[in-house]
Amino acid sequence: MEQYILICAYVIAGLLGLCVGSFLNVVIYRLPRKMSLAFPGSHCTSCTYKLKWYDNIPVISWLMLGGKCRKCKQPISVRYTVVETANTAFWLLSVALFWKESPLYAVVCAVACSLLICVFYIDLEHMIIFNRFSIMIAVCGLICMFYDGYTKPADHIIGALAGGGVFALLYFGAIWILKREALGFGDVKLAAAAGLLLGWQKLIFAVLIGSVVGSIVLVILNRAKKQDKDTEYPFGPFIVGGIIIALLAGEPILKWYMGMILG
Numbered sequence: 091m092e093q094y095i096l097i098c099a100y101v102i103a104g105l106l107g108l109c110v111g112s113f114l115n116v117v118i119y120r121l122p123r124k125m126s127l128a129f130p131g132s133h134c135t136s137c138t139y140k141l142k143w144y145d146n147i148p149v150i151s152w153l154m155l156g157g158k159c160r161k162c163k164q165p166i167s168v169r170y171t172v173v174e175t176a177n178t179a180f181w182l183l184s185v186a187l188f189w190k191e192s193p194l195y196a197v198v199c200a201v202a203c204s205l206l207i208c209v210f211y212i213d214l215e216h217m218i219i220f221n222r223f224s225i226m227i228a229v230c231g232l233i234c235m236f237y238d239g240y241t242k243p244a245d246h247i248i249g250a251l252a253g254g255g256v257f258a259l260l261y262f263g264a265i266w267i268l269k270r271e272a273l274g275f276g277d278v279k280l281a282a283a284a285g286l287l288l289g290w291q292k293l294i295f296a297v298l299i300g301s302v303v304g305s306i307v308l309v310i311l312n313r314a315k316k317q318d319k320d321t322e323y324p325f326g327p328f329i330v331g332g333i334i335i336a337l338l339a340g341e342p343i344l345k346w347y348m349g350m351i352l353g
């Protein structure tokens with residue numbers, strides 16, 4: 091019986107993950123442009139051609155049309171397919187990693203990953219992290235902390251306070267010393283929400299990964315473009331990447347690491 095439920099969970103995560111991924115694209119494009127999420131229906135952003143149902147099948151339609159609009163042949167951003175594929179992969183991973191331990195934890199992790207994908211792309215394109223996403227991630231954290239097999243609820247509360255606190259220090263410290271923002275205040279709120287979601291142990295891991303990868307990418311970008319140092323880059327996407335890795339793979343990696351130091 092349990093086998094059947096698990097197989098059902100995989101099928102539902104795969105199909106629903108694709109559909110939700112498709113909806114995330116709508117959110118990522120329309121929310122920062124203050125457009126309605128419901129109307130008008132999906133259309134080409136170049137020629138406003140209204141997508142038929144068969145133009146709107148996640149991943150498959152994009153591949154069939156060769157990444158171009160059926161009518162005007164303008165390229166359709168690869169982001170649509172990337173978001174759909176990534177969302178589906180994260181949903182399947184959530185089931186694979188957490189379903190046996192706690193189905194509720196698996197579902198909340200999947201939802202959190204979808205929210206984080208929105209934060210990633212919107213921050214990347216518009217340099218803004220909407221409060222509503224941080225709030226929803228914090229709500230996921232409030233549920234997660236009771237079902238996390240690795241950490242106790244108190245670890246998640248500490249994570250929220252420490253994450254928000256450290257990032258707030260960085261934020262106000264940069265304004266005080268450098269006389270400019272080193273990161274946005276949206277990052278501070280996201281760090282607090284991520285702390286609640288991950289617990290302080292996995293949060294440290296997430297911020298470390300995000301900072302290391304972020305620093306490397308920024309150095310490469312600065313070298314390549316030879317731009318003046320004042321060019322602003324969003325820091326959020328790197329942190330978001332770290333949060334997703336820590337959420338899905340943090341426990342085994344931390345256990346392995348602790349095993350290494352403690353022998």
Ligand SMILES: [Zn+2]
Pocket residue numbers: 134135136137138139159160161162163164
């Ligand atoms: Zn078109």
